Amino acid sequence: MDRLDDLEAQSVFILREAFARLKKVALLWSLGKDSNVMIWLAHKAFFGRVPFPVMHVDTGKKFAEMYAFRERYAKEWNLDLIVEHCPPIETTDPTLPPAARYAARKTEGLKLARAKHGFDGVITGIRRDEEPTRAKERVFSPRGAEGIWDVRDQPPEFWNHFNASPPQGAHLRVHPILHWTEADIWAYTRRENIPIIPLYLSQNGKRYRSLGDADITSPIASDASTIDEIITELDATKVPERSGRAMDHESEDAFERLRTAGYL
Amino acid sequence: MNVHFSNPGAAPVLQRPLVRIVIVGHVDHGKSTLIGRLLHETGSLPDGKLENLKAVSARRGMPFEWSFLLDALQTERDQGITIDTSQIRFRTSSRDIVLIHAPGHTEFLRNMITGAAQADAAILIIDAAEGVREQTRRHGYLLHLLGVRQVAVVVNKMDRVDYDAARFAEIETEITGYLAGLGVVATAVIPISARNGDGVSLRTDAIGWYAGPTVLEALDHFIPAPPPQNLTLRLPVQAVYKFDERRIIAGRIETGRVAVGDEIAIMPGNKRAVVKSIEEWPVPNESQVPRDASAGQSVGITLDRELFVERGHIVSLASSPAAAGRSLRVRVFWLHQAPLAVGTKLIVRIGTAESRGVVSAIDKAVDPGALENIANVAIATNNVGEVEIALSQPLAADPHTLNPLTGRVVLELDGRIAGGSLLLALHESDVRQAEPETIAAVAKLRAPAVVRDLAARAAELAPRFASLSPVERLVQFRNDVDGRITFTTSFGIEDQALLHMIQKSGIDVDVVTLDTGRLFPETYDLWAETERHFGRRIRAVYPRHDELEPLVARRGINGFYDSREARTACCFVRKVEPLNRALKDAQGWITGLRADQSANRQRMDVVTAEADRNLLKLSPLFDWSRDQVVEFAKTNGVPVNPLHDKGFISIGCAPCTRAIRPGEPERAGRWWWEDETKKECGLHNRG
Numbered sequence: 001m002d003r004l005d006d007l008e009a010q011s012v013f014i015l016r017e018a019f020a021r022l023k024k025v026a027l028l029w030s031l032g033k034d035s036n037v038m039i040w041l042a043h044k045a046f047f048g049r050v051p052f053p054v055m056h057v058d059t060g061k062k063f064a065e066m067y068a069f070r071e072r073y074a075k076e077w078n079l080d081l082i083v084e085h086c087p088p089i090e091t092t093d094p095t096l097p098p099a100a101r102y103a104a105r106k107t108e109g110l111k112l113a114r115a116k117h118g119f120d121g122v123i124t125g126i127r128r129d130e131e132p133t134r135a136k137e138r139v140f141s142p143r144g145a146e147g148i149w150d151v152r153d154q155p156p157e158f159w160n161h162f163n164a165s166p167p168q169g170a171h172l173r174v175h176p177i178l179h180w181t182e183a184d185i186w187a188y189t190r191r192e193n194i195p196i197i198p199l200y201l202s203q204n205g206k207r208y209r210s211l212g213d214a215d216i217t218s219p220i221a222s223d224a225s226t227i228d229e230i231i232t233e234l235d236a237t238k239v240p241e242r243s244g245r246a247m248d249h250e251s252e253d254a255f256e257r258l259r260t261a262g263y264l
Numbered sequence: 265m266n267v268h269f270s271n272p273g274a275a276p277v278l279q280r281p282l283v284r285i286v287i288v289g290h291v292d293h294g295k296s297t298l299i300g301r302l303l304h305e306t307g308s309l310p311d312g313k314l315e316n317l318k319a320v321s322a323r324r325g326m327p328f329e330w331s332f333l334l335d336a337l338q339t340e341r342d343q344g345i346t347i348d349t350s351q352i353r354f355r356t357s358s359r360d361i362v363l364i365h366a367p368g369h370t371e372f373l374r375n376m377i378t379g380a381a382q383a384d385a386a387i388l389i390i391d392a393a394e395g396v397r398e399q400t401r402r403h404g405y406l407l408h409l410l411g412v413r414q415v416a417v418v419v420n421k422m423d424r425v426d427y428d429a430a431r432f433a434e435i436e437t438e439i440t441g442y443l444a445g446l447g448v449v450a451t452a453v454i455p456i457s458a459r460n461g462d463g464v465s466l467r468t469d470a471i472g473w474y475a476g477p478t479v480l481e482a483l484d485h486f487i488p489a490p491p492p493q494n495l496t497l498r499l500p501v502q503a504v505y506k507f508d509e510r511r512i513i514a515g516r517i518e519t520g521r522v523a524v525g526d527e528i529a530i531m532p533g534n535k536r537a538v539v540k541s542i543e544e545w546p547v548p549n550e551s552q553v554p555r556d557a558s559a560g561q562s563v564g565i566t567l568d569r570e571l572f573v574e575r576g577h578i579v580s581l582a583s584s585p586a587a588a589g590r591s592l593r594v595r596v597f598w599l600h601q602a603p604l605a606v607g608t609k610l611i612v613r614i615g616t617a618e619s620r621g622v623v624s625a626i627d628k629a630v631d632p633g634a635l636e637n638i639a640n641v642a643i644a645t646n647n648v649g650e651v652e653i654a655l656s657q658p659l660a661a662d663p664h665t666l667n668p669l670t671g672r673v674v675l676e677l678d679g680r681i682a683g684g685s686l687l688l689a690l691h692e693s694d695v696r697q698a699e700p701e702t703i704a705a706v707a708k709l710r711a712p713a714v715v716r717d718l719a720a721r722a723a724e725l726a727p728r729f730a731s732l733s734p735v736e737r738l739v740q741f742r743n744d745v746d747g748r749i750t751f752t753t754s755f756g757i758e759d760q761a762l763l764h765m766i767q768k769s770g771i772d773v774d775v776v777t778l779d780t781g782r783l784f785p786e787t788y789d790l791w792a793e794t795e796r797h798f799g800r801r802i803r804a805v806y807p808r809h810d811e812l813e814p815l816v817a818r819r820g821i822n823g824f825y826d827s828r829e830a831r832t833a834c835c836f837v838r839k840v841e842p843l844n845r846a847l848k849d850a851q852g853w854i855t856g857l858r859a860d861q862s863a864n865r866q867r868m869d870v871v872t873a874e875a876d877r878n879l880l881k882l883s884p885l886f887d888w889s890r891d892q893v894v895e896f897a898k899t900n901g902v903p904v905n906p907l908h909d910k911g912f913i914s915i916g917c918a919p920c921t922r923a924i925r926p927g928e929p930e931r932a933g934r935w936w937w938e939d940e941t942k943k944e945c946g947l948h949n950r951g
């Protein structure tokens with residue numbers, strides 16, 4: 001087994017645990033590289049069939065390429081797709097910095113969608129290497145009734161045993177690719193030939209490393225126009241992945257506040 | 265969090281070993297600082313991070329704080345302590361490293377465990393001024409329970425003690441002694457100042473008196489824990505899927521291998537079937553259909569017949585099924601606020617199985633921080649102990665000495681993981697005296713068919729072991745060998761000395777004696793006295809009556825005097841065959857052999873490969889003289905056979921052992937009627 005086999009085996013194990021131990025789960029499909037890998041892993045885990053709904057919480061602000069991708073692969077992958085829309089930006093806390101309000105909108109959309117469908121588990125594609133508060137996450141992460149993450153009181157989690165019985169009213173976030181890195185995602189995408197949105201590949205000297213809402217996500221300068229070139233580029237870079245995401249950088253605790261309030 | 269730095273000449277990413285290393289130690293001894301320093305000195309910090317940390321420190325009116333790199337939560341920064349574990353990647357010239365950062369504060373021990381349980385290796389950090397403290401000991405103890413075998417010690421803040429070599433030596437002695445008692449040998453003890461950068465990647469002048477590895481070099485010596493393919497098959501069932509016409513049993517292989525055509529047993533219940541296929545998506549073309557799979561892989565298999573299989577069952581080979589039972593004895597670490605007491609109701613999880621359970625007895629409760637035994641009433645938060653748990657339904661598992669993965673038991677209280685434990689024994693029902701039956705059940709477990717390169721393994725270990733003391737050899741052997749280690753004793757003085765060392769170092773070893781039925785009365789008395797002295801039962805293995813009875817009928821009760829052939833036949837039935845059974849499931853064998861005991865034995869080594877038995881043999885006393893052993897036994901008050909004082913040196917069966925005259929070779933007292941060069945009894949084959 002090489003490193004990718006190992007990552008895959010662990011993720012498959014986690015997905016099967018989530019499906020076995022929770023009553024009603026959904027996989028959050030942001031259409032980005034990480035959630036595409038998750039969908040691929042789900043096919044592996046369940047031998048060609050994704051046995052739970054795949055949910056896109058849509059801000060309506062995504063790139064056109066992303067919507068095209070969604071329509072095509074929902075069909076091709078035979079997904080039980082749920083699209084839910086976020087409430088308007090005016091409903092969010094006006095004291096938050098501007099980009100954070102976008103995130104808050106998404107958090108609210110997720111909260112409403114979860115309540116509407118009664119999911120007790122939401123599978124998401126966050127990774128430890130993205131950001132320091134994500135590095136502190138559990139694989140099965142309990143969320144309070146309002147979606148609140150209590151970072152001061154996370155339960156112990158070890159030896160591949162997960163806490164899958166959240167208290168009444170609470171739910172779980174499940175993180176099957178928490179242990180992967182950005183480079184792992186690309187290496188696996190290449191090995192397995194997983195489709196991606198072309199925005200990740202360089203055009204006119206620019207490409208996206210991370211895809212969020214079109215109006216608050218900026219591309220990086222890059223000539224990497226194939227996945228191989230992306231892998232080589234990542235090997236040398238010292239620039240963090242989410243540097244193009246405005247919401248992370250508005251203040252020291254901006255992202256922590258978003259996450260404890262229920263953001264991914 | 266991820267950091268990168270370019271490293272020309274480094275191997276391509278996916279071929280580089282990935283090692284997970286946890287940094288543990290008492291609160292404020294400098295774990296977070298060391299990580300910050302390591303990343304800085306290896307040029308691993310992302311662009312802008314240093315400036316960011318400076319600004320964050322300044323905003324709080326503090327001098328530059330490395331710890332803010334990982335202590336990312338606002339409350340962590342405000343209080344200056346780590347609350348939860350996190351991970352950060354970096355890269356040395358030889359490997360990729362996941363540094364797992366753990367809190368030192370006792371209130372957050374559950375988070376330390378969450379981090380440490382994922383590690384292949386650990387760095388235990390100690391403040392040079394404060395020395396070994398409560399969490400130093402507790403973390404050291406827990407590393408062992410969690411299965412982290414590679415540990416390096418870092419003595420930090422040497423600047424606070426003026427880089428005093430004597431102070432360093434004092435701490436080194438204390439901590440290595442403590443760890444050795446737990447069965448852990450520190451791979452290095454390194455003096456550093458994380459704040460000033462001594463000993464992290466550079467051996468600076470300030471620690472000029474130190475010649476050992478730097479922290480970075482120590483990291484480069486850790487290796488990823490290999491998936492346990494050499495143990496027998498254990499595949500805990502996660503689910504059975506029937507999405508189409510296939511009925512797929514899905515799970516992750518914990519240990520061993522499975523192949524199409526294998527006869528398997530589903531435990532509990534011991535239902536048998538043959539593996540029909542190994543399933544995969546995307547469905548591979550004919551020529552690439554997988555025929556086998558091994559430890560670490562998440563797989564799906566189908567069987568040749570419909571059996572009742574469900575989540576929680578363990579698929580094992582029919583030739584070596586997992587054990588099953590309703591009563592567990594475990595060594596537990598307890599994390600919940602409410603103490604664990606007799607009557608506490610729990611959910612017990614082993615692999616993918618779960619059952620309700622209730623604590624029926626508490627035998628030992630220890631505070632590993634204070635090094636104290638506590639009254640055996642309850643196990644308080646963050647303490648350890650041994651408990652018995654009665655289950656509402658039988659679960660499949662293995663004692664952890666036989667299988668470190670299926671021997672792990674997790675305890676859940678109020679819907680939350682509350683403790684972890686190692687399975688010591690598993691009984692059919694709630695009978696506390698069921699020891700022999702358990703052992704018999706356990707003896708059914710078969711070791712792996714072939715351990716590749718056993719000889720190479722021995723050749724690699726022997727030189728390393730040569731420079732160690734007997735106790736260190738025992739501890740190191742326990743670290744290097746996965747699965748059961750059996751010590752065979754005949755209660756000779758060497759064996760008695762070894763048993764003393766085994767007991768003192770607390771390592772997990774199966775102690776066995778072969779009762780030939782012809783031992784001296786003194787030996788039986790010593791056996792009983794030894795059990796009293798060390799407070800443990802010694803497992804006895806007997807000859808098979810269906811072989812012994814015909815032998816005695818044919819040759820007579822003392823037929824062994826008639827010919828060498830008759831003697832070896834007797835030895836075979838009374839000793840060799842029972843020994844084979846005693847060692848059947850062992851991966852390691854400890855013996856009291858010394859090189860100078862006889863002409864034959866001078867060709868031996870401290871570690872040898874026993875290819876026939878498929879195990880490694882350790883002779884910790886191989887380079888000791890008889891006098892050294894006698895001296896050791898005397899100073900340590902080890903009970904010895906009174907026959908030694910009457911001129912018996914090597915004591916075996918009564919009719920076949922006599923006293924020797926001064927100056928005669930030691931083993932002249934055995935089978936004295938035979939040629940000296942042919943006297944091995946068949947227990948210690950070689951060549």
Ligand SMILES: Nc1nc2c(ncn2[C@@H]2O[C@H](COP(=O)(O)OP(=O)(O)OP(=O)(O)O)[C@@H](O)[C@H]2O)c(=O)[nH]1
Nearest residue numbers: 291292293294295296297345346368421457458459
């Ligand atoms: N003088 C001196 N101080 C140090 C050294 N290393 C760390 N410190 C200081 O010791 C204090 C504690 O360091 P941390 O790295 O936060 O300790 P920790 O072990 O991570 O603490 P917890 O995570 O809360 O258990 C900080 O103020 C550091 O600056 C050192 O080598 N010399």
Ligand code: SF4
Nearest residue numbers: 824834835838917920
């Ligand atoms: S040592 Fe003597 S009595 Fe014991 S088994 Fe061998 S021959 Fe028989």
Ligand SMILES: [Mg+2]
Nearest residue numbers: 295296345346
């Ligand atoms: Mg810390």
